[in-house]
Amino acid sequence: MKKILFRKLLFDYMSFFFIALLGSSIVVWVFQAVNFLDIMIDDGRDYLVYISYSLLNFPKIFSKLLPFVLFFSLFYVTSKYEYDNELIIFWNFGINKIQIVNFILKISVFLLLFQILFTSFIVPKSQDLARSFLRTSSVNYFGNFIKPQRFNDTIRGVTIYSEKKDIQLNLYNLFLKKQINSGNFEITYAKKGIFKEIKDAPLLVLYDGETITGKGDKITNFSFSKSDFSLLSLETNTTTFKKTQEVSTINILKCIISIYDLKYNEPVKENKNILNCTNRNIKNILKEFYKRLIVPLYIPILMMIPLILTTSSKENANYSKLRIITFITGLIIVIFSETTIKFISEILKNNISIIIIPVILFIIFYLIFLNKFNFKKK
Secondary structure: OHHHHHHHHHHHHHHHHHHHHHHHHHHHHHHHHHHOHHHHHOOOOOHHHHHHHHHOOHHHHHHHHHHHHHHHHHHHHHHHHHHOOOHHHHHHOOOOHHHHHHHHHHHHHHHHHHHHHHHHHHHHHHHHHHHHHHHHOOOOOOOOOOOOOOEEOOEOOEEEEEEEEOOOOOEEEEEEEEEOOOOEEEEEEEEEEEEEEEOOEEEEEEEEEEEEEEEOOEEEEEEEEEEEEEOOOOOEOOOOOOOHHHOOHHHHHHHHHHHEEOOOOEEOOOOOOOOOOOHHHHHHHHHHHHHHHHHHHHHHHHHHHHHHHHHOOOOOOOHHHHHHHHHHHHHHHHHHHHHHHHHOOOOHHHHHHHHOHHHHHHHHHHHHHHHHHHHHHO
16 A cells, blocks of 8 residues: 555656646746747747757756756655645554655656756757857858948948848848958948849849948048848857757766866866866866756755655644745755856865765755654654
8 A cells, every 4th residue: 555655645746847848948948938039030040950950958947947946846745745634544544754755766766867868968059060050050041130320240240331221122222241251351332132042142232322442551442232142151149159058968077087186186187088178167067067067966865855844744733834835945945056056156165065065965954854754753
């Protein structure tokens, strides 16, 4: 009978948790996907790039929401069990409260490994793939990112200004500046401009204008009734380089080992074989390591906190206060686990105190439960 009760408890906890996590992740993803429309509209990207980029950001949202949703799910289900008098069944069958704590801790081990799998492998890989779509894709809808009465610098090295744009995407009273290199530039004025594709080559066809070319100290200009401004070899200003959060966890660990002399905990050299592995970026490397492998250690703590509700009965006059204190405690732990990333420093020994905090909190909470429940049993 005890196995059946624990199986029922596990099902109620996990079913509510996964439904809540999936639902909240989808809601956040939808709102974020709307913001990603800028990739297609402002940057002129293809629809497939937008869809792929948006979908590949879902694992990051999923892992980010997991700690809070996990705590809230256990808090809600435990409260429901108490109000529905279902916990009494456990006590009547001789199940000690510390047994439930131990049962929850066993589940927390699997969820801890699940979260580490996401934060250490799936999320970095999905972020890298998402960024790769921007690296390899090109601008497809040039007319989309030009907004009238604004200096548009989406294309690298080119600034475009248009006084007006009609519904056919015709541009009027254009100003274009192309920076060829540090000493050479090209400035063009035109009364009208139209985006066209001729043999898959994107062009901005300009009418009735003048071009000023600067080469060193020499400046030349010529007028035209029609001129083609090629956009074939131009790139966008969208950030496409690989960020630290996209570097694999294995390379993160290799970077920390290679940069630091572990005897003295001081940065000594750079590793050019690993991307972003420099002395200047070591703080971000350490933060990424902490975020992926240390923050998930708060999961067992967040799963224990809702069990504070089992220390009292709903018949107790202070039970409502206990629920509020329990929820606030869990919320503080969630916020604290995320904000401690800011305290990571470049000196390894200074980070030890931050790294061992979840271990200390776990021991404190477990000893409190052990003392409380064993005392009541006696």
